Amino acid sequence: MIEFGHSTHVGLRREHNEDTYQADPALGLWLVADGMGGHEHGEVASAIARDTVTREVAGGTELVRAIQLADEEIIRHSTRRSEALPMGTTIAALRVAKDGNYEVAWVGDSRIYLWDGTLRQISQDHSYVQELIDQGAITSEQARNHPHRNVVTQALGVTDPQALRVESVRGELKPGMQLLLCSDGLTEEVKDEAIAQIIGRGDLGAQECVDHLILAALDGGGSDNVTVILVRKV
Numbered sequence: 368m369i370e371f372g373h374s375t376h377v378g379l380r381r382e383h384n385e386d387t388y389q390a391d392p393a394l395g396l397w398l399v400a401d402g403m404g405g406h407e408h409g410e411v412a413s414a415i416a417r418d419t420v421t422r423e424v425a426g427g428t429e430l431v432r433a434i435q436l437a438d439e440e441i442i443r444h445s446t447r448r449s450e451a452l453p454m455g456t457t458i459a460a461l462r463v464a465k466d467g468n469y470e471v472a473w474v475g476d477s478r479i480y481l482w483d484g485t486l487r488q489i490s491q492d493h494s495y496v497q498e499l500i501d502q503g504a505i506t507s508e509q510a511r512n513h514p515h516r517n518v519v520t521q522a523l524g525v526t527d528p529q530a531l532r533v534e535s536v537r538g539e540l541k542p543g544m545q546l547l548l549c550s551d552g553l554t555e556e557v558k559d560e561a562i563a564q565i566i567g568r569g570d571l572g573a574q575e576c577v578d579h580l581i582l583a584a585l586d587g588g589g590s591d592n593v594t595v596i597l598v599r600k601v
Contacts, residue, residue, distance in 0.1 A: 368600075368601050369392055369395075369463065369598060369599070369600060369601070370572065370598075370599050370601050371392065371397065371573050371574075371596065371597060371599070372572065372573035372574030372575070372576060372577035372578070372595075372596070372597045373397070373574075373577060373595070373596045373597075374574075374578060374581050374595055375388060375592065375593070375594040376552075376581050376585065376592070376593050376594075377592055378584075378585070378590060378591050378592050378593055379585060379588070379589030379590070380588075380589060380590050380591070381592055383409075383410065384410070384592045385401065385403065385404075385409030385410050385413060385456075385592055386399065386400065386401050386402065386413060386550050386552070386592040386593070387399075387402070387410070387413040387414050387416075387417050387594075388400065388417070388548075388594050388596055389417050389420070389421050390596060394421070394424055394425055394462075395462055395463040395464060396420070396421060396460070396461070396462055397461045397463075397546075397548060397596050397598055398416075398420060398421075398458060398459065398460035398461065398548065398596075399458070399459045399460075399477050399549060399550055399594045399595075399596060400412075400413035400414075400416045400417055400456045400457065400458045400459075400477070401456060401457040401476075401477050401550040401551065401552075401592070401594070402414075402454070402456040403454070403455050403456065403457075403519075403522065404452060404453060404454030404455060404524075408452065408454035409454060409455075409456065411444065412441050412444075412445075412454040412455050412456040412523070413456040415437065415440050415441050415444055415456075416434075416441065416456045416458050416523055419433065419436055419437035419440045420433045420434060420437050420458070420460060423436050423437075424462065430460055430462045430470050430472045430535065431472050431533045431535050434460065434472055434474065434533045435528075435533055437458070437523055438523040438524060438526075438528060438531055441454065441455065441456065441524030442524055442528070445524055453525050454524055454525075455522035455523055455524035455525035455526075456475070456522060456523050456524060457473075457474060457475025457476055457477040457493075457519060457523070457551075458472075458473060458474050458477065459471070459472075459473040459475075459477035459478060459479050459490060459549070460472050460548075461479065461546055461548060461596075461598060463540055463598065467539055467540050467541070467600065468537065468538070468539050468540070469538055469539070469540045469546065470535055470536070470537045471489060471490065471535060471536050471537075471546070471548075472533055472535040473490045473493075473533075473534060474493060474522060474523055474526075474531065474532070474533055474534075475492075475493050475494075475519045475521055475522050476492040476493060476494045476497075476517075476519050476551050477490075477548070477549065477550045477551060478490050478492065478548070478549055478554055479536075479546065479547065480546070480562070481538070481544065481545070482544065482545040482546075482547065482563070482567065482599075483541075483543070483544045483545075485563070486547075486562060486563035486566070488559070489536050489538075490534070490536075491534065492519075493519055493520045493521035493522075493532070494516070494517075494519050494520060495515050495516075495519075495520060496510040496515065496516045496518075497520075498520065499513070511555075517551070540598075540600045541600060542600050542601060543599075543600065543601075544599070544600050545566055545573075545597060545598065545599040545600075546597070546598045546599075547562070547566060547595070547596070547597050547598075548595070548596040548597075549580075549593070549594060549595045549596070550591070550592060550593060550594040550595075551591065552589075552590070552591035552592050552593030552594065553580060553581075553583075553584045553593050553595055555584075555587075555590060555591060556583070556584040556585075556586075556587030556588050556589065556590065556593070557580065557583045557584055557587055561583060562583075565579045565580055565583065566580075566597060573597045573599050576597050577595045577596070577597050581593055581595055
């Protein structure tokens with residue numbers, strides 16, 4: 368059986384929430400999208416991503432292909448607008464099959480974590496600071512305070528479609544395991560160790576864990592919109 372929790376919050380410093388998410392246990396689909404492009408544009412981009420992926424997955428499309436089609440849809444919508452500024456969104460998506468096998472796929476710096484007694488990030492940020500970490504130029508701790516930590520190198524609607532990398536990982540969701548999907552509004556404010564302490568608590572249900580994570584992000588400063596989904600096999 369799958370138990371899940373989900374929530375989004377505008378944060379403490381933003382006027383609008385450009386994050387969106389989907390939680391559809393009937394489809395076995397959960398996703399988080401963090402829009403960018405200024406007021407309305409980011410909201411539109413993340414909503415298009417959500418709606419396109421949901422529609423395509425419901426029609427039998429593979430998850431990675433559904434995300435590629437969402438990218439195309441955002442670009443089509445963007446070219447119909449008069450403004451020169453592009454709009455885009457990150458995405459982190461999870462599909463769980465009836466047999467318990469799962470696939471996660473992502474573009475950008477919204478993250479996916481796996482909990483199986485310990486917490487580990489199974490997505491890899493498409494970001495400038497992640498590239499610096501990979502090159503050995505900075506440490507993960509230095510990346511948390513880097514002035515360009517919010518610069519993404521891949522995003523739906525913004526990256527050249529020929530260069531777009533929709534990355535994916537597959538696995539089996541076994542009893543006791545949890546998958547966490549979140550926008551960077553959580554990970555900017557809450558360290559992985561604190562996230563692990565919350566979702567590792569056996570006395571909390573999935574929704575309670577999500578609520579605690581949102582509160583932790585707000586306590587940390589709430590500098591951005593924050594969206595969290597937790598899916599666990601019980």
